[in-house]
Amino acid sequence: MPTRCTTLPYAETGAFSSLLTDYLAQKPALAPFYNRFPALENFAAQMEEKQAAYTPEARERLVSALREQYGTAPTAIEANLQLLAQPTTFTVTTGHQLNLLTGPLYFIYKIVSAIKLSRQLKEAHPQHDFVPVYWMATEDHDFAEINHFSLFGKTYAWDAANPGGPVGRLPLDGFADQLLSQLPPEVPAAFHEAYADSKTLAEATRKLADSLFGEFGLVTIDADRPALKQAFVPVLEKEIKEQVSNAAVQATNARLAAAGYKPQVYSRPINLFFITDEGKRERLEPDANGADCVEVTVRNTARCHNQEELLALARQHPEQFSPNVVLRPVYQEVLLPNLVYIGGAAEVAYWFQLKDVFAAFGVPYPMVLPRNSAEYISRANSGKLKKLGLDGREIFRPLPELKKQVGTALGQEEISLKEQQQALAAAFQQVQDLAQRLDPTLVKTVAAEAQKAAAGLAGLEKRLSKASEAKHETAYAQLTALKEKLFPGGGLQERSENVLSILINNPGFIEQLLDAFEPLALEFTVLEEE
Known part of the structure; x- marks a missing residue:
């Protein structure tokens, strides 16, 4: 195809x-x-x-x-x-x-x-x-x-x-x-x-x-x-004896944070797991038991080894260790x-x-x-995009922007009462100036009326916009459904869809x-x- x-x-x-x-x-x-x-x-x-x-x-x-x-x-x-x-x-x-x-x-x-x-x-x-x-x-x-x-x-x-x-x-x-x-x-x-x-x-x-x-x-x-x-x-030996990986990661994390980036993964004192005789994969956790002895516990088990015992295990049975x-x-x-x-x-x-x-x-x-x-767009969905006047690159834009673009292509009148809001604000400012000269106690009343009138005009703008959109409701519904189809749950297709959905x-x-x-x-x- x-x-x-x-x-x-x-x-x-x-x-x-x-x-x-x-x-x-x-x-x-x-x-x-x-x-x-x-x-x-x-x-x-x-x-x-x-x-x-x-x-x-x-x-x-x-x-x-x-x-x-x-x-x-x-x-x-x-x-x-x-x-x-x-x-x-x-x-x-x-x-x-x-x-x-x-x-x-x-x-x-x-x-x-x-x-x-x-x-x-x-x-x-x-x-x-x-x-x-x-x-x-x-x-x-x-x-x-x-x-x-x-x-x-x-x-x-x-x-x-x-x-x-x-x-x-x-x-x-x-x-x-x-x-x-x-x-x-x-x-x-x-x-x-x-x-x-x-x-x-x-x-x-x-x-x-x-x-x-x-x-x-x-x-x-x-x-x-x-x-x-x-x-x-050799890696196991160095990690067990010196625990170098955690120190290296922590130092890097600090530099990443200073540059404005958040670390992705968490580092531990020993970045190893141990695979038990029962087949479980459990963390190795160090416990300091005195200045001359550091024991390491296998989490969720009764196993505990000092450093020499753990090194001997690593050399004899490295398959029991997992990074x-x-x-x-x-x-x-x-x-x-x-x-x-x-x-x-x-x-x-x-x-x-x-x-x-x-x-x-x-x-x-x-x-x-x-x-x-990648984003894969089937023939059916590609046809829907073309009918809406869009292409595969444009579909990545936010839905409100796409609606506006589709509306413009369909001849929808853009509704904006911004100029009227500005004129209304200017008129009330003149009234407020007059109140300030004649009776300052009326200034708050004028401001309240201005706010009420602005809110009413904003409400009218929304109603007019909905009336305009209603003329092209079918196209907007198709656009919304297509956006959800191509970006399931708002995410990239590749993060949720299986290859069989295309390969079949x-x-x-x-x-x-x-x-x-x-x-x-x-x-x-x-x-x-x-």
Whole structure:
């Protein structure tokens, strides 16, 4: 289905934070919080820095773990696994929670951004290779955040028993009966098969990503694996002994606040979780018990270890440790030959808290690139816009402004009694001056009458405006309904709609996104069906 692509600055959408728009504008106040701005000319230096720090052992560990994860990989993914074994190959990474059936649209937009940028980097640097990577957040334990999704106005939820452990390990017991059987019959078979053929939520999410993006060579990684956690041991040791990440974040937070920006995530004294024998993911909390002994408690358990015991555990069983939001990016960058992380506005904000954390652990800090954002307008909705005299870019403006524009196009007379109000105020001012000369006690009476007359005139203006609007009530109702359709609940479509709402009627949607997205252009995309 053919589409027309236009763009507009993120600031003009009214949907993004000042931190993001200031970053895209390269405001000097934010320069200390990132390494290199995501521009094509800056990637050569990023490659040089990463290549110097990323060892052959790290690459061998990564490829070995990925081959174990995949077993037999689809053709394009296998080709990229072979490339990852080469010292001239880098990754372009995005990450996301294990949302059911891909969750909101921006999951798709993140991955398409990574695939498209990988292609563009290959064109600019043909002597190197670039592999798009989707980092599954399999160790998150907030099941309530991911156990549902919306499609065609209906919410689908999975009511599973969750022990509070990594969601990627959740067995799919009851998933087919509870959720898959309730889906509309038009849902492509791949969405059913990914879950029906998998044992855990992590496996199902990877298989669905393979089905949607495997032909483009997307490599999906589940880092909740003992072999990969071995690479995290030096970070674990330093965090346990020195607790450096919290100090680094707190110092950065103070500088962000001084620059006028609010920190996005909360840092803790130890930014690690411990995965218990029962499979729960609990925080590590330090307790000072005397000058020579610091014990660390595993929250909600009876476990307590001194520093040496905890270090021994980290060295022997690093898979029992799990990074929180502060150290997860460090773990990612230790494992991958990565150049750039692609994330949403909130992710960009919390990555800006982490530059000094990376420095503390001696890990190169990647570029941070906002993912592509988009508004998809179906043929039916595009037709409605045209009938109202609007286009896809204009629909982002506030509803009152749009009503005014539509009213003008329909010939509605603009009602304003501003001049009459001014004349009335001038007349009463003359009366008030006269009262002041003849009897000052009447000044308050005149002022009260002036206020009453002004209020009456304002009321007449509203009634006249309503009478004028009534002539075009149908058009305004259509505009209001269209605005709500394209911006559900007043927010961006991409934050609530599922890809199936488009893919069912437009199977070529992902290819259209690949054609339309320009990750380094840093503009919001509007796709309209023609």
